[in-house]
Amino acid sequence: MNNKLLRRALLACAFAPLALAAPAAFAQAYPNKxxxxxxxxxxxxxxxxxxxxxxxxxxxxxxxxxxxxxxxxxxxxxxxxxxxxxxxxxxxxxxxxxxxxxxxxxxxxxxxxxxxxxxxxxxxxxxVLVFLEVNPKLPVNNAREFIAYLKANPGKVTFGSPGNGSSPHLAAEMMKSQTNTFATHIPYRGAAPAMQDLLGGQIDFMFDPGIGLQHVKAGKLKLLAVGSPKRSPQFPDVPTMDEAGLKGFDAxxxxxxxxxxxxxxxxxxxxxxxxxxxxxxxxxxxxxxxxxxxxxxxxxxxxxxxxxxxxxxxxxxxxxxxxxxx
Missing domain, CATH: 3.40.190.150 (Bordetella uptake gene, domain 1)
Structure with missing residues (x-):
C-alpha cells in the first residue's frame, strides 16, 4: 500500500467512530429549539x-x-x-x-x-370514534328509525363532514352503502363549521368525531348510534351501528x-x-x-x-x- 492510500485508510479509521457517534450525539442534544x-x-x-x-x-x-x-x-x-x-x-x-x-x-x-x-x-x-347525530327537528329517535326515514326520503336528507374522504364522510358512505340509501353530502373545511350548521339546522345529520358531544348532553342534538365496533364507555346505552343492523360497521x-x-x-x-x-x-x-x-x-x-x-x-x-x- 502506498503512502497516500495508507494515509486515507488511517483517516477513515480515525473518523469512523465520530460518524457512528454523530446520530447518538444529535439525539442527546435534541431538542435545543x-x-x-x-x-x-x-x-x-x-x-x-x-x-x-x-x-x-x-x-x-x-x-x-x-x-x-x-x-x-x-x-x-x-x-x-x-x-x-x-x-x-x-x-x-x-x-x-x-x-x-x-x-x-x-x-x-x-x-x-x-x-x-x-x-x-x-x-x-x-x-377517534364517530357518533351519528341528528338535528332534533328530524322526526327520528333511534338509528333504525333514521334509516327508515332515509329510505322514505331519498335525496332529501343532507349531511355534513370535514371534507371529502374524511372519516365522518366515509362513515356516512358506509351507512349509505349498507342500507342502499341516498343522502346529499355537504363537505366543509373542518368538523367545527359542519357542527355549527348541524346545530343551526342547515344540515340534518353528521357522523361527529366527538366535538359535538357537549351539545348532545345539553339536549341540542340527538345521538342515535356509535360508528364503532363497541359501544362508547361515555354513552353505554347508545347502540353501535352494528347493533342497529349494519353488520361489521367500523368507522x-x-x-x-x-x-x-x-x-x-x-x-x-x-x-x-x-x-x-x-x-x-x-x-x-x-x-x-x-x-x-x-x-x-x-x-x-x-x-x-x-x-x-x-x-x-x-x-x-x-x-x-x-x-x-x-
Whole structure:
C-alpha cells in the first residue's frame, strides 16, 4: 500500500467512530429549539384538540416550546406536504388523522408527496370514534328509525363532514352503502363549521368525531348510534351501528404524529416515549373522554401496521363508492 492510500485508510479509521457517534450525539442534544406541530385540520376539530392536549405536557417533557399550527386543506394533504418537505430533525411534526397516510392515496391520483415514503410514524395518539347525530327537528329517535326515514326520503336528507374522504364522510358512505340509501353530502373545511350548521339546522345529520358531544348532553342534538365496533364507555346505552343492523360497521380512525422520513430513529424513539407517557396521564384521558376518543399508546411500528390495515379497509370503500378528493 502506498503512502497516500495508507494515509486515507488511517483517516477513515480515525473518523469512523465520530460518524457512528454523530446520530447518538444529535439525539442527546435534541431538542435545543422549539418544536412545531402542524395540524392538518382547522382549529376546533379532533386533530386540533388532540394536538393541543399533547402539546403542553410535551413542552414540559422536552424543555422546549411546542408550537401548534393549523394548516388545513385537501383532507390533510397541505399539512402533510409541508411536513414531508421539512428537514428531518425532529423539529417539525405532523398531527393528523390516519387518513393522510392510509386514505388520501386512494382519493388523490397525483399527490405532491408520498406519505408512505416521505413521512414516518412517530406515535399514535387516540382512536377517534364517530357518533351519528341528528338535528332534533328530524322526526327520528333511534338509528333504525333514521334509516327508515332515509329510505322514505331519498335525496332529501343532507349531511355534513370535514371534507371529502374524511372519516365522518366515509362513515356516512358506509351507512349509505349498507342500507342502499341516498343522502346529499355537504363537505366543509373542518368538523367545527359542519357542527355549527348541524346545530343551526342547515344540515340534518353528521357522523361527529366527538366535538359535538357537549351539545348532545345539553339536549341540542340527538345521538342515535356509535360508528364503532363497541359501544362508547361515555354513552353505554347508545347502540353501535352494528347493533342497529349494519353488520361489521367500523368507522374508527387512529390519529397520531408523523415526522419527515429522514428523522433519526433515536429522536423518533424519544418522542414516542414522551408522547406515550402523556397518553397515559389522567389529564389526557379526561380530555379524550370529553370528545369520546380513546388514548392508544403504540410503538411507531404498530402505528404503521394500523395505517396499512386502514388503507385496505377504507381503500375498498373509496373504490366501491367512487369517492374523489376535493
Amino acid at each position: 422549539p418544536v412545531r406541530v402542524i395540524v392538518s385540520f382547522p382549529p376546533g376539530g379532533a386533530a386540533d384538540q388532540i394536538a393541543r392536549a399533547v402539546g403542553q405536557p410535551l413542552q414540559e417533557a422536552l424543555g422546549q416550546p411546542v408550537v401548534v399550527e393549523n394548516r388545513a386543506g385537501a383532507n390533510g394533504n397541505i399539512a402533510g406536504d409541508f411536513v414531508a418537505k421539512q428537514p428531518g430533525d425532529g423539529y417539525t411534526l405532523l398531527m393528523s388523522s390516519g387518513g393522510t397516510v392510509s386514505i388520501n392515496p386512494h382519493l388523490y391520483p397525483r399527490m405532491t408527496f408520498d406519505p408512505s415514503k416521505d413521512l414516518v410514524p412517530v406515535a399514535a395518539a387516540a382512536r 374508527d380512525t387512529w390519529f397520531g404524529f408523523y415526522a419527515p422520513a429522514a428523522t433519526p430513529p433515536a429522536v423518533i424513539s424519544r418522542l414516542n416515549t414522551e408522547i406515550n407517557k402523556i397518553l397515559r396521564s389522567p389529564a389526557f384521558v379526561e380530555r379524550m373522554n370529553a370528545i369520546g376518543a380513546a388514548p392508544v399508546p403504540m410503538s411507531p411500528q404498530d402505528f404503521a401496521a394500523r395505517a396499512q390495515i386502514d388503507s385496505v379497509r377504507f381503500g375498498a370503500l373509496i373504490k366501491a363508492r367512487n369517492i374523489k378528493g376535493d
